[in-house]
Amino acid sequence: xxxxxxxxxxxxxxxxxxxxxxxxxxxxxxxxxxxxxxxxxxxxxxxxxxxxxxxxxxxxxxxxxxxxxxxxxxxxxxxxxxxxxxxxxxxxxxxxxxxxxxxxxxxxxxxxxxxxxxxxxxxxxxxxxxxxxxxxxxxxxxxxxxxxxxxxxxxxxxxxxxxxxxxxxxxxxxxxxxxxxxxxxxxxxxxxxxxxxxxxxxxxxxxxxxxxxxxxxxxxxxxxxxxxxxxxxxxxxxxxxxxxxxxxxxxxxxxxxxxxxxxxxxxxxxxxxxxxxxxxxxxxxxxxxxxxxxxxxxxxxxxxxxxxxxxxxxxxxxxxxxxxxxxxxxxxxxxxxxxxxxxxxxxxxxxxxxxxxxxxxxxxxxxxxxxxxxxxxxxxxxxxxxxxxxxxxxxxxxxxxxxx
Amino acid sequence: xxxxxxxxxxxxxxxxxxxxxxxxxxxxxxxxxxxxxxxxxxxxxxxxxxxxxxxxxxxxxxxxxxxxxxxxxxxxxxxxxxxxxxxxxxxxxxxxxxxxxxxxxxxxxxxxxxxxxxxxxxxxxxxxxxxxxxxxxxxxxxxxxxxxxxxxxxxxxxxxxxxxxxxxxxxxxxxxxxxxxxxxxxxxxxxxxxxxxxxxxxxxxxxxxxxxxxxxxxxxxxxxxxxxxxxxxxxxxx
Ligand SMILES: Nc1ncnc2c1ncn2[C@@H]1O[C@H](COP(=O)(O)OP(=O)(O)OP(=O)(O)O)[C@@H](O)[C@H]1O
Ligand SMILES: [Mg+2]
Numbered sequence: 061x062x063x064x065x066x067x068x069x070x071x072x073x074x075x076x077x078x079x080x081x082x083x084x085x086x087x088x089x090x091x092x093x094x095x096x097x098x099x100x101x102x103x104x105x106x107x108x109x110x111x112x113x114x115x116x117x118x119x120x121x122x123x124x125x126x127x128x129x130x131x132x133x134x135x136x137x138x139x140x141x142x143x144x145x146x147x148x149x150x151x152x153x154x155x156x157x158x159x160x161x162x163x164x165x166x167x168x169x170x171x172x173x174x175x176x177x178x179x180x181x182x183x184x185x186x187x188x189x190x191x192x193x194x195x196x197x198x199x200x201x202x203x204x205x206x207x208x209x210x211x212x213x214x215x216x217x218x219x220x221x222x223x224x225x226x227x228x229x230x231x232x233x234x235x236x237x238x239x240x241x242x243x244x245x246x247x248x249x250x251x252x253x254x255x256x257x258x259x260x261x262x263x264x265x266x267x268x269x270x271x272x273x274x275x276x277x278x279x280x281x282x283x284x285x286x287x288x289x290x291x292x293x294x295x296x297x298x299x300x301x302x303x304x305x306x307x308x309x310x311x312x313x314x315x316x317x318x319x320x321x322x323x324x325x326x327x328x329x330x331x332x333x334x335x336x337x338x339x340x341x342x343x344x345x346x347x348x349x350x351x352x353x354x355x356x357x358x359x360x361x362x363x364x365x366x367x368x369x370x371x372x373x374x375x376x377x378x379x380x381x382x383x384x385x386x387x388x389x390x391x392x393x394x395x396x397x398x399x400x401x402x403x404x405x406x407x408x409x410x411x412x413x414x415x416x417x418x419x420x421x422x423x424x425x426x427x428x429x430x431x432x433x434x435x436x437x438x439x440x441x442x443x444x445x446x447x448x449x450x451x452x453x454x455x456x457x458x459x460x461x462x463x464x
Numbered sequence: 465x466x467x468x469x470x471x472x473x474x475x476x477x478x479x480x481x482x483x484x485x486x487x488x489x490x491x492x493x494x495x496x497x498x499x500x501x502x503x504x505x506x507x508x509x510x511x512x513x514x515x516x517x518x519x520x521x522x523x524x525x526x527x528x529x530x531x532x533x534x535x536x537x538x539x540x541x542x543x544x545x546x547x548x549x550x551x552x553x554x555x556x557x558x559x560x561x562x563x564x565x566x567x568x569x570x571x572x573x574x575x576x577x578x579x580x581x582x583x584x585x586x587x588x589x590x591x592x593x594x595x596x597x598x599x600x601x602x603x604x605x606x607x608x609x610x611x612x613x614x615x616x617x618x619x620x621x622x623x624x625x626x627x628x629x630x631x632x633x634x635x636x637x638x639x640x641x642x643x644x645x646x647x648x649x650x651x652x653x654x655x656x657x658x659x660x661x662x663x664x665x666x667x668x669x670x671x672x673x674x675x676x677x678x679x680x681x682x683x684x685x686x687x688x689x690x691x692x693x694x695x696x697x698x699x700x701x702x
Contacts, residue, residue: 061579068567377552377580
């Protein structure tokens with residue numbers, strides 16, 4: 061009955077109550093989106109980086125190397141010689157070294173030249189292969205292609221389909237003459253490589269040899285012999301952690317290439333993102349405190365306006381505590397409504413952002429309820445009820461007989 | 465119930481309101497006694513303290529001096545929460561105006577009164593409330609909010625609410641003031657009938673001579689500021 065009274069009191073002032081709920085909901089939604097987004101990107105980026113223990117590439121910006129190799133974005137810094145790859149594969153500290161070559165695309169989807177050993181690459185021992193087949197098989201001869209899940213779906217590629225690659229990283233470049241045939245389609249890895257088209261690295265060398273000989277004439281033919289022995293990046297899996305450190309040290313002397321820990325680069329990225337996130341979060345907290353204060357004020361004002369109702373309740377035998385409960389219940393109802401709507405809206409907005417991120421970057425942000433949200437819900441509700449104590453304490457004991 | 469029982473007893477009761485400039489004595493009653501089942505008209509000119517006295521009897525106000533006893537217990541000596549519970553269970557009160565909780569329907573106004581008293585079993589509450597509203601001719605207005613009801617209809621809902629917990633003391637502050645004659649008599653008859661059936665004491669304040677004359681006992685108040693005296697009671701049957 062007390063809850064009914066509280067509820068009816070709120071309904072009696074629909075605009076005021078609605079606005080209050082809206083304010084609480086908006087702040088909670090904002091906080092939820094910020095939190096979900098930061099947790100989601102963290103998890104998404106970490107998952108994307110997981111298969112890459114160490115990356116070797118041309119000297120230059122480590123960020124660019126990560127963007128290029130892990131996220132298939134940006135233009136490669138340059139190439140490293142095949143010799144470095146060979147040395148690495150023979151290094152006793154190395155468990156596996158997989159060459160990667162970039163430079164072509166098919167309708168904007170990056171073509172990744174590699175060895176067939178990429179399909180047996182296990183990011184963590186015992187956790188299975190990174191790339192697994194949904195259909196077909198690995199490539200075995202040049203100009204066979206294995207297509208990532210998302211690329212296959214969006215390009216409509218099926219086993220046996222044929223396509224021609226184009227030079228560069230964006231659609232519309234010169235088309236190579238060679239025809240690739242799809243021999244395998246991958247399962248989703250929930251990461252950027254879902255948008256990759258994997259081909260034997262030799263195909264890229266062959267395509268470019270022809271391409272350059274055609275484009276630049278005789279001089280380029282000599283060049284192309286060097287190209288043949290070049291890779292864009294090498295995905296290195298060390299035998300263990302200490303091996304990784306030793307390898308890293310050894311590599312500091314290498315002139316033609318750099319070795320990076322992608323996880324480290326990502327952590328640096330997080331700390332930059334973290335500052336912005338911290339600011340957004342602080343703003344959200346300030347707004348939420350203000351929102352709940354406005355709610356307290358609104359409940360207080362409407363409680364003041366209902367002094368007669370309160371006197372009637374007392375005359376009917378309601379105790380001061382009952383009155384207190386009714387006023388507090390009003391704040392609680394407003395807060396709970398606001399928090400629930402806010403969390404749902406926050407999730408809605410987040411899901412849209414996830415879809416956008418996914419289509420733009422192929423980074424799949426994790427979704428679902430995270431522990432921090434539970435804190436937001438509990439914290440928001442508690443604080444709302446705390447704010448509700450203000451009008452309750454201020455009004456529950458006001459003189460009753462005066463208003464009858 | 466024992467008809468001779470002293471249900472309500474007031475001794476040297478005064479209620480004063482103080483502000484910086486003056487002290488207003490709102491009501492002063494030397495001695496007043498009411499027996500169980502009695503029906504009393506409380507009369508007096510405007511400002512003579514009728515409303516104040518009813519508030520004192522219901523425990524909504526505490527007297528500045530003197531004591532009010534209900535079945536031998538001094539009201540102002542009870543802890544506040546006991547007094548609240550006592551009021552919920554034992555007192556039915558119709559105010560001079562605007563009796564109803566504005567955000568609740570007619571039916572809900574009755575249900576609220578029952579929820580605080582807890583004397584009617586939960587299962588029977590709805591049935592009992594509709595029955596009473598039916599008795600005051602409002603069976604088609606159960607779901608209406610106060611602002612959708614006329615003054616007279618509101619006052620009838622209030623009358624039904626005042627008796628819903630079968631209280632032993634019914635207080636009605638000019639219950640007929642805002643009603644036409646027919647409606648006024650209807651409400652009054654209902655209260656008197658109910659009080660008689662359940663052996664409750666009924667106190668009705670009024671200016672209306674016609675109503676006054678229906679009561680066997682009349683208690684008149686004078687403006688205390690004119691002269692501080694007690695109650696002038698006349699018992700016609702005696
Ligand atoms: N809260 C208050 N503060 C100061 N004075 C008050 C207060 N309540 C009542 N009074 C004064 O007490 C006196 C009695 O008031 P009360 O309302 O009891 O009269 P009443 O007999 O019910 O009058 P009416 O017939 O007009 O309803 C009045 O003079 C009034 O001005
Ligand atoms: Mg009065």
